[in-house]
Amino acid sequence: MAKMAYRKERVDRGIKARTDDIFALSSFREILYLVLPRLLVILFLLPLPLFLGTYWQKVMLITLVIALLALSWDLLASVGLVSLGQALFFGVGGYLAGFLSTRWGWYPLFTIPAATLAGAVFCTLLLYPALRLRGIYFGLITFALPLLFMRVIEATKILGGTEGLSSLPPLPGTTIELYILLVVALGCVFGFRRMFDTDYGLVLKALRDNDRSVEAGGINVQWYKAQAVFLAALPATFAGAFLTHHYQFVGMPAFALDYSILPLTSVVLGGAGSFAGAVLGACILVPLSEVLRAFGTLRVVIYSVVLVIFVVGLPEGIFHYLQRKYHQFERLVPMEEVSNGARAGFKGY
């Protein structure tokens, strides 16, 4: 007697029409179905700063800063530039803000936007010669640059040397700071996602797939990559400038490896390419590391292990996993007995 076997079938909820970015919406229910997850996140995050104590407010602040760096990383990775040194953007933004306020006594209201823009321009120019490098080589250059800046500052004693720049003008208070960061971070998530739905974003996305064909399509690859670097640098230099004023201090730790590893881990955890995943990853990782603070450097070991597990075991990241589950449901359908050979073949596929 043939044994009844079941297989899992994934069923799409049928909202997508033909391709990924065209939706066939026909009712409020379906609109709600798309909007709800976004709305819930916003409604959860917006009142959050008001309910947190001082300590957890600080944690949230760091979380958002790391989230901005992770967003920046994700944008770079979306065009095929893998950064191993987000600290570069962070440090440049931070030091520029510090420099502007110590040298010319500017207020944070001016230093932060100025440092964000100037920092992004500076980083883009700096990385411009490296844009033609592929894969790991671009990563290596971004890995080396922040460390290089750190050592040069130490050796030349410019910008305060090992002491750093301190007594910078403060920001108005943690709650307001949190709201500013929150708006910027959410703006980046939705803005970047929107951007990648346009034709411009499509070109950027294509750069990662195959930049030879983009070039043959009459598009100046180097120039578009430079634009991507500039856009990606903005949230990161902003984060640097912002945190500098929050701490009222900027020093060599701004170029430290932490600001490179944490964003990267966040994206790997949350899932690359969606921007929401980057933020989600940061929201898990940073509070988790606060909880693990008692373990000392063991927590770095824990991050690393988590990182390996995710890279190897769940490369799509948490966000894509959730998204898949949300858009599809699974059911068991009966099927006829198949021979072992066919089953093995199926598994291989």
Place this chain on the structure above:
Amino acid sequence: MEQEPVLKVTDLSKSFGGVKAVDGVSFTLQAGETFGIIGPNGSGKSTLINLITGFVKPDRGRVFFRGREITGIPPYQAVTFGIARSFQMARPFYNLAVFKNLVIPLYSPRAKRLKGGKYGDRDEVAIHLLEEVGFERDSLVPYKLAGTLPHGYLKRLELARCLALEPDLIILDELFSGMSMSEVAGILPLLEKISAEGKTLIMVEHRLKELFRVVKRVIVLNFGRKIAEGTPEEVMGSPEVKEAYLGGEVAEGAGS
């Protein structure tokens, strides 16, 4: 009236690590011509195209496009001037839908200038172009991921990508390879139509029979050197060409 040639190549040379891939090749092309480049495997045909379109910088020699020197310009600029090329090994954007593949060339400065178009429009233009190269609009094919297409379709997608750029000169690198006989038969009228529109066509081919139905004039390369030039009949009658083909490998399959 002496017309200015569309493409003039003089003494173009490139060697890779001591091997002369292209060695002193010169030729001239008039507007509206259909032109073939043939030769045995490894004779430097693809390199010659790479040199013209800027993907490889020449060691020596110059390239003029409508009287303007374009030697060693970056590939995207060659497109801006009006030269489009296809690749022998089609490498589409595998993770994009087929029609979205064409949105990228449609976003180039040249296509923007000549076609205009905002978001939404480009999708429509793209699907129209796909129809032209024989994809059916109402089938699901244009909406599939490009990575799922069979080879013959990819080649036609490459052609569509060239057409999206509204070029004056189209260089097709082994368009027919990987296509079935019926696919080739389906694409020939389109090539004739393109030619009739006054566009200049260069075809690099191994499938000579099909090629000779399209082109009026060919050059033959062997070991990077031009060994013959003329109409297909003239060229195939040349002893040197016979020697190159028979002495070398059989002219079929992947090339240089």
Place this chain on the structure above:
Amino acid sequence: MEGNLVNVLIYGLVNSAVLMLTSLGFSLTFGLSGVANFAHGGLYLFTGYITWMFLHYLGLPFLPAALFSIVIVGLIGTVIYRLILMPVRGIVLSEVIATFAVGVAILEFFRWRGFVTYEFNLPSFVKGSITIAGVNVDYQRLFIIAIGIGLAVFLWIFSHYTKTGLALRGMAQDEYTALSLGIESDWAAGLSMALGSALAAVAALAILPLGLISINIGYDVLLVALAVTVLGGLESTVGLMVASLLLGYAVIITGTYLSPHWMEVVYLAAIVLGLAIKPSGLFGKFKELEERV
């Protein structure tokens, strides 16, 4: 001033040998299988600590302890490949992140266990020193030069004249052809990881006796390996030697005449400038190949 010059000449040579030895394993793995083993520094330091444990907890003599360590680290290299790298093979980013995470995990684990005090050092193979032209050099440093040259020669012979070596090089040059000749890609890459890791262990055993073992050495070693490999280009023993000499002397010269602060800057600048100006390295041949589209 003249003493200074002799000093630079001799210690520059020693430093070059140190650099070459340090980066040999990394460069070998990268050149043969394309895996940038960012766990290199972690494995290097791991060797130091387990050898120390063998010596102090188990009371083994130095030579067996060293041999055990080399074998263990080589095995760990294979295990890293089998468990972690094989599933993500070919996705360069994942390879780098995964190996880097392994390296950081190893290093930070030892930091957490408190392996940071002065008691951690390895004994020299050879005691004593010699005076050359008025400069005091201990035998261990001369030994490093010898072992560096010895290993480079050994690897050159291995990769050019033994069956295994030729198979590995074939794999690196043309994977498909090698596959069709019956060389298995995973076997080759696993072996190259094992070899690279074992070489990291050898380097650690030779170099660590010069000073104390500290966690940050692990990160520095990775940096040095990256700098030398980037500068020297892939798969070129000569490139590796020249890059080591160049960097070795550059670092000692900056340290002597400028300030020790600038020494690390040299490595970093080598990586940045090397990649920006000549990505294929001084002796790399890959660039031209890639240009052929």
